[in-house]
Amino acid sequence: MIEVRTAHTADLDAGTLSAARSLLDDAFAGEFTDLDWEHALGGMHALVWQGSELVGHGAVVQRRLSHVGRALRAGYVEGVGVRPDQRRRGHGAAVMGALERVVRGGYDLGALSSTEEALGFYAALGWKLWLGPSSALTPDGVVRTQEDDGGIHVLPGTVALDLTGELTCDWRDGDLW
Known part of the structure; x- marks a missing residue:
C-alpha cells in the first residue's frame, strides 16, 4: 500500500530529508548535485511511501518567471524522482498529482x-512544452539560455501564456532552469 504525503521543508525531520536526498541520488545515478538539492528546499514536498520506505519524491518552490512583460509567481517543480526498483508503478504520477494540486x-x-x-x-x-526561447535574469542582465530550450514545461494556470513567446526565469546558483 502506498501513501502520498505533502509537507513543507520546515515540517520534515532530518531523517526524512536525508531519505529524500538519498533517493534522488539513486534516481539520478549520482548526477543529482548539492545545488540541485538546495533548489528543492524551501517549498512543499510530495513524498510517496510504501510502508516505511520512501519510494518517490518531488518538490515545488516559488520562483519568478517573466513572460510578455509580466512577472509571474511560478510553482517550480524540482527533485522529482522515484527509486529505480519502484519505477513504472504510478509513483511518479502520484508525486506529480500532489505537486500539481499545490x-x-x-x-x-x-x-x-x-x-x-x-x-x-x-x-x-x-504539462505543455515551452516552444519559445528561454532566458534568465542574471546579475549581468537578461541572458539567453538556449541549452534549456526544448526541455521546459509549463502547467498553465490563471494567466494566458503564449507558448512560443520568451520565458525568463529568476537568477540562482547552479542550473538556472
Missing part, C-alpha cells in the same frame, strides 16, 4: 525543466 492552488502557473528521458512523462500528465 501549483493550481497557489501559483499563476507551474514550470519545470525536464530531462530528455522524462519529456513524454510530463506531456502525458498535461
Whole structure:
C-alpha cells in the first residue's frame, strides 16, 4: 500500500530529508548535485511511501518567471524522482498529482525543466512544452539560455501564456532552469 504525503521543508525531520536526498541520488545515478538539492528546499514536498520506505519524491518552490512583460509567481517543480526498483508503478504520477494540486492552488502557473528521458512523462500528465526561447535574469542582465530550450514545461494556470513567446526565469546558483 502506498501513501502520498505533502509537507513543507520546515515540517520534515532530518531523517526524512536525508531519505529524500538519498533517493534522488539513486534516481539520478549520482548526477543529482548539492545545488540541485538546495533548489528543492524551501517549498512543499510530495513524498510517496510504501510502508516505511520512501519510494518517490518531488518538490515545488516559488520562483519568478517573466513572460510578455509580466512577472509571474511560478510553482517550480524540482527533485522529482522515484527509486529505480519502484519505477513504472504510478509513483511518479502520484508525486506529480500532489505537486500539481499545490501549483493550481497557489501559483499563476507551474514550470519545470525536464530531462530528455522524462519529456513524454510530463506531456502525458498535461504539462505543455515551452516552444519559445528561454532566458534568465542574471546579475549581468537578461541572458539567453538556449541549452534549456526544448526541455521546459509549463502547467498553465490563471494567466494566458503564449507558448512560443520568451520565458525568463529568476537568477540562482547552479542550473538556472
